[in-house]
Amino acid sequence: MDLRIFTEPQQGAAYDTLLTVAKATEDLGFDAFFRSDHYLRMGAVDGLPGPTDAWMTLAGLARETKRIRLGTLMTAGTFRLPGVLAIQVAQVDQMSGGRVELGLGAGWFEEEHKAYGIPFPKERFARLEEQLAIVTGLWATEVGKTFDFHGTYYDLTDSPALPKPAQRKVPVLIGGHGATRTPRLxxxxxxxFNVPFGSVEDSARQFARVRTAAVEAGRAADDLTYSNALVVCVGKDDQEVARRAAAIGREVDELKANGLAGSPAEVVDKIGRYAEIGSSRIYLQVLDLDDLDHLELIAGQVQSQLS
Structure with missing residues (x-):
């Protein structure tokens, strides 16, 4: 089971904080550092000092880290034109030496679009399908050849399809709970394929839908990696769990029901239940980015039992 650290910087984190967490992620042996792609805080937090851009952050971290994978859960398709996004991701992949992954979604948080003047079209899922075709098509085009795409929402003519990523293929992540269109995509x-904040039972159902869709599309179901994203709150004892839950404004019982919370043994046991339904990667949503002791505890007493 791979454990990846997943952050939500829109809730309040400067680049230096993210850099500290990313370096701890690397030093403690986690597989990757991922971040959300949002421009507005959610819930009862002030979000200070304000949002950081996902791909600018990852570009900086690409030069400041050496081993960990870097990526987004999920980049909002509404934020960037697909041709521009393909260039940005390819460049960051080059800057990292080939360690980048792209999680791409349709975009859903209407308030952040209103706050920063970003269009929020109704046909976001249809646009996402064209965006995926364009981004992957640009990267796959041979050097010296051009790429054309003429869709409903985007039109590319004689694109040189440059630059190329350092990797032969940048891994693409798609996720969600949609029963039909999402598995097909x-x-x-x-x-x-990632199930965000889903129970073991819900994840099993969604993984099954994706596996079926893969076979129907002519792929082996095991061609895809299946993963989950879950909030994490681990403590050496009940008091430490309660303290960490309070620090992120959550209740312990709710976190145990909907995330990975409790003692290291409890968390290892629940991760095992996700492994049983085919999940091989967990994105640990860490909400208190100043609590590096939390990461050390997870590395020392959770991750060490999963290798």
Missing amino acids: AARYADE
Whole structure:
């Protein structure tokens, strides 16, 4: 089971804080550092000092880290034109020496679009399908050849399809709970399918839908990696769990029901239940980015039992 650290910087984190967490992620042996792609805080937090851009952050971290994978859960398709996004991701992949992964979604948080003047079209899922075709098509085009795409929402003519990523193929992540269109899209474009904040039972159902869609699309179901994203709150004892839950404004019982919370043994046991339904990667949503002792505890007493 791979454990990846997943952050939500829109809730309040400067680049230096993210850099500290990313370096701890690397030093403690976690597989990757991922971040959300949002421009507005959610819930009862002030979000200070304000949002950081996902791909600018990852570009900086690409030069400041050496081993960990870097990526987004999920980049909002509404934020960037697909041709521009393909260039940005390819460049960051080059800057990292080939360690980048792209999680791409339709975009859903209407308030952040209103706050920063970003269009929020109704046909976001249809746009996402074209975006995936364009981004992957640009990267796959041979050097010296051009790429054309003429869709409903985007039109590219004689694109040189440059630059190329350092990797032969940047892994693409697609996720969500949609029962029909999402599995179909994942089957066509994804290297990994992620269920965000889903129970073991819900994840099993969604993984099954994606596996079926993959076979129907002519792929082996096991061609895809299946993963989950879950909030994490681990403590050496009940008091430490309660303290960490309070620090992020959550209740212990709710976190145990909907995330990975409790003692290291409890968390290892629940991760095992996700492994049983085919999940091989967990994105640990860490909400208190100043609590590096939390990461050390997870590395020392949770991750060490999963290798």
